[in-house]
Amino acid sequence: MTPIRIYLLTLFLLIGLEIPLNSEPLSETNQKAIDAFYKKNWSQAEMWFKESLKKNPNDPYANYNLACVYTIQLSQCEELTEEQDVFQLLNKAATYKKTYKRLMLKDKDLSLLRNTYRLNEIAGLSPKEIFTNVIWYGPSPGAYGPIAEIKFDSDGSFELSLVAFRESDGTLEKPKYSGKYQWISEKVIQLEFQKVPSSLPNQTKKRQARWNQNILEIDGFDYQFQDSHDRCSA
Incomplete structure (x- = not known):
């Protein structure tokens, strides 16, 4: 197979899997947060994502994944935050990284809020699309x-x-x-x-x-x- 064909095949695979082509290495705090997230250590994940946001309040990765942490806690009836706080984090994440709009509509970590008006609005759906998604x-x-x-x-x-x-x-x-x-x-x-x-x-x-x-x-x-x-x- 020629190099150009290998490149095109790899490109199509990445697109099909929805892997960002311009993904960047995670910051140290985000990496610690995501490690804790995969271990389901929600308190540690929350702490490290908050540390990332202290350094960069507009960090889309930290905003989005902290919203996921809070949503999981809400689904377990751990009322450590309000739904409105989750929506604010998602809105900031989608503002600085548009691809999160599509992701949040199918992310299983956000399934608790997937059918809400506000999440669908942040995702950019039209009013009638939102109405039938709720x-x-x-x-x-x-x-x-x-x-x-x-x-x-x-x-x-x-x-x-x-x-x-x-x-x-x-x-x-x-x-x-x-x-x-x-x-x-x-x-x-x-x-x-x-x-x-x-x-x-x-x-x-x-x-x-x-x-x-x-x-x-x-x-x-x-x-x-x-x-x-x-x-x-x-």
Whole structure:
């Protein structure tokens, strides 16, 4: 194989694996942080990434990976930081390294926040793309998690899942209700249910919904839907 063919093959492999072609050696503190990260020593990883950010607050690598550390801790119900702090780190990382926008949409370390409005916004998606990427949750009052979830697909369909208890024996059920939707305006959606949940006082199949970033309101529901739920309430 000629040198040029070897070069092209290597180049295609790197692109296919999404390995940065201009990757630079890690700083000493970032290297210590990532070593601790791979050992799942989150406190040490946090400490060293913070050291990197003391030297360079705009370091995209340290910002992005510290966001990953915090997200993992949040998923384990270790409330050492707020989601908003994670989004600030991701926003700074994406500002100084654009490739992180695509990465954060599929990074398993960020899976807890992948379906939130703010993460998708930082990743550069359009409002309607964000709307269909978000999973919308009702309140989470106890051990059974959200009392409702609704997901909108880009093909104009939606599916609503509710938590209910069978009257005869109290068995937990999760009935599903599907339908179609269309945009009335940038923030107003018309929903049409195939079958309306019996728990709703009004059995009208067509209902309007209004959304504003991470909040969704649907006519007939006495609660709001949000882009995340209280994972640790129980």
